[in-house]
Amino acid sequence: MIMGNSFYPNFKFMTRFYLVSLALLAFACNNPLKSNNNSANATGFEKDVETHTNSKLYELPSELEEISGISFINNDVVLAIQDEEGILYQYDLKQRKITSEFKFGEEDDYEDLVRIGNDVYVVISNGTIIRIKDFQAKSPQVEKFKTSLGKKNDIEGICYDAPNSRLLLSDKESAKDDDKKNIYAFNLNTMTLADEPVYTIDIDIIETYFKGDALVETSKKFLKMLGNKNIDKVFVPSAITINPKNNHLYVLSAINKIIAELTPDGKIVNMISIEGQNHQQPEGIAFAGDGKLYVSNEAGKNGRANIIELEHAN
Numbered sequence: 001m002i003m004g005n006s007f008y009p010n011f012k013f014m015t016r017f018y019l020v021s022l023a024l025l026a027f028a029c030n031n032p033l034k035s036n037n038n039s040a041n042a043t044g045f046e047k048d049v050e051t052h053t054n055s056k057l058y059e060l061p062s063e064l065e066e067i068s069g070i071s072f073i074n075n076d077v078v079l080a081i082q083d084e085e086g087i088l089y090q091y092d093l094k095q096r097k098i099t100s101e102f103k104f105g106e107e108d109d110y111e112d113l114v115r116i117g118n119d120v121y122v123v124i125s126n127g128t129i130i131r132i133k134d135f136q137a138k139s140p141q142v143e144k145f146k147t148s149l150g151k152k153n154d155i156e157g158i159c160y161d162a163p164n165s166r167l168l169l170s171d172k173e174s175a176k177d178d179d180k181k182n183i184y185a186f187n188l189n190t191m192t193l194a195d196e197p198v199y200t201i202d203i204d205i206i207e208t209y210f211k212g213d214a215l216v217e218t219s220k221k222f223l224k225m226l227g228n229k230n231i232d233k234v235f236v237p238s239a240i241t242i243n244p245k246n247n248h249l250y251v252l253s254a255i256n257k258i259i260a261e262l263t264p265d266g267k268i269v270n271m272i273s274i275e276g277q278n279h280q281q282p283e284g285i286a287f288a289g290d291g292k293l294y295v296s297n298e299a300g301k302n303g304r305a306n307i308i309e310l311e312h313a314n
Contacts, residue, residue, distance in 0.1 A: 051274075055292075055311045057278055057306055057308050057309075058308070059304045060305040061098060063089065064305050065304075066082040066084060067081070067082050067305045068110060068283050068298070069157075069158075070113075071113050071115040072287070072288045073115060075289050076093045077090055077091070077099070078090070078093060078286075078294075078307060079091075079115055079135075081122060082110070083109065083298075084108070084110070085103075086103060086106055086107070087104070088101070088103075088135065093307070102135065104140070109125040111123055112156060112239050112240075112284065113158065114159050114286075116188075118133075119132065119134065119135065120132040122158075124155070125154050125172075126149070126150055126155070127149025128144055128146050129144070130142060130144055147184075147193040149169065149184065153173060155172070157170035157237055157238065157240035157252070161185070162242075162244070163247060165189055166185045167185070168183050168184070168185060169185075170237040170239075170240045171183070172237060179204055180200050181203065181236075181237055183198060183200075184198065185197075199249065200266070201235070201260060203235055206235045206271070207234045235255065235256065235258065235260070237252065238284075239285045240252065243291075248261050249263075250285060252284075252285040254282050254283060257273065257274045257275065258273050259271070259273075259274065259285070260272075274295060274310065278303065278306055279295070279297055279308070282295050282296070283296060283298050291312075292309055294307055294308065294309050295310060
């Protein structure tokens with residue numbers, strides 16, 4: 001007789017395995033971030049998701065294998081940092097090589113940077129801001145500014161909001177609400193952080209805009225029920241920048257390789273999908289002075305780190 005005490009645990013295991021297999025099969029056959037042409041009615045968006053293809057590819061040397069942020073000096077020269085070493089690199093796009101290095105700190109978790117005139121600001125994941133004053137001088141000054149943010153926020157992005165004379169800092173993890181991603185303001189006149197976020201990105205809105213078909217949504221519910229927390233990782237900011245032509249904020253997500261475009265008052269007006277095998281892990285985003293948009297990627301398992309110019313309406 002088959003029935004016995006050990007049957008029920010095995011039955012539960014096989015049921016669980018079967019459901020997971022079904023869910024994974026559904027994901028393999030469908031894109032959970034499939035654009036929904038009717039999403040404008042549901043979310044108020046006026047545009048479908050744009051897909052930006054690559055215009056130019058710049059493969060990077062091994063020193064920048066873990067490139068984590070970019071900012072431009074001019075149309076041809078990029079400032080870059082990498083995750084672990086406190087080194088500021090200058091990379092010439094025309095010469096396709098590193099032309100300068102400056103060690104500004106010890107090993108840490110450096111996430112992004114932005115140039116403002118002769119100064120460069122670097123953000124660490126714990127919310128600490130480093131200012132490299134007069135970065136092209138023989139002996140630049142390095143200062144640190146501790147903020148009220150911490151490791152729990154996992155700060156990934158920094159950019160310059162010129163009209164408001166402030167830095168913007170984007171978090172990867174919200175300490176209060178998993179369904180929100182926050183952006184904080186650091187006042188450059190007082191060198192202090194505002195208590196409350198100045199932008200809040202609602203993940204539910206982004207998820208609705210990318211609604212999948214019924215089978216995929218059912219599979220997502222199965223995975224969620226079975227304890228797969230990653231299913232909620234629809235949009236996780238990895239870098240931010242501001243378009244100087246209209247002051248719109250561009251928020252890059254390495255997960256699902258998408259960019260949310262926000263107006264200065266925080267409204268999402270566009271979603272951009274970046275595609276291609278060279279986008280292994282998009283971790284940096286910046287506009288050059290001529291209005292061209294660039295994304296940097298850490299090296300993947302089978303590739304090299306790179307900087308990619310996107311086809312973008314300047």
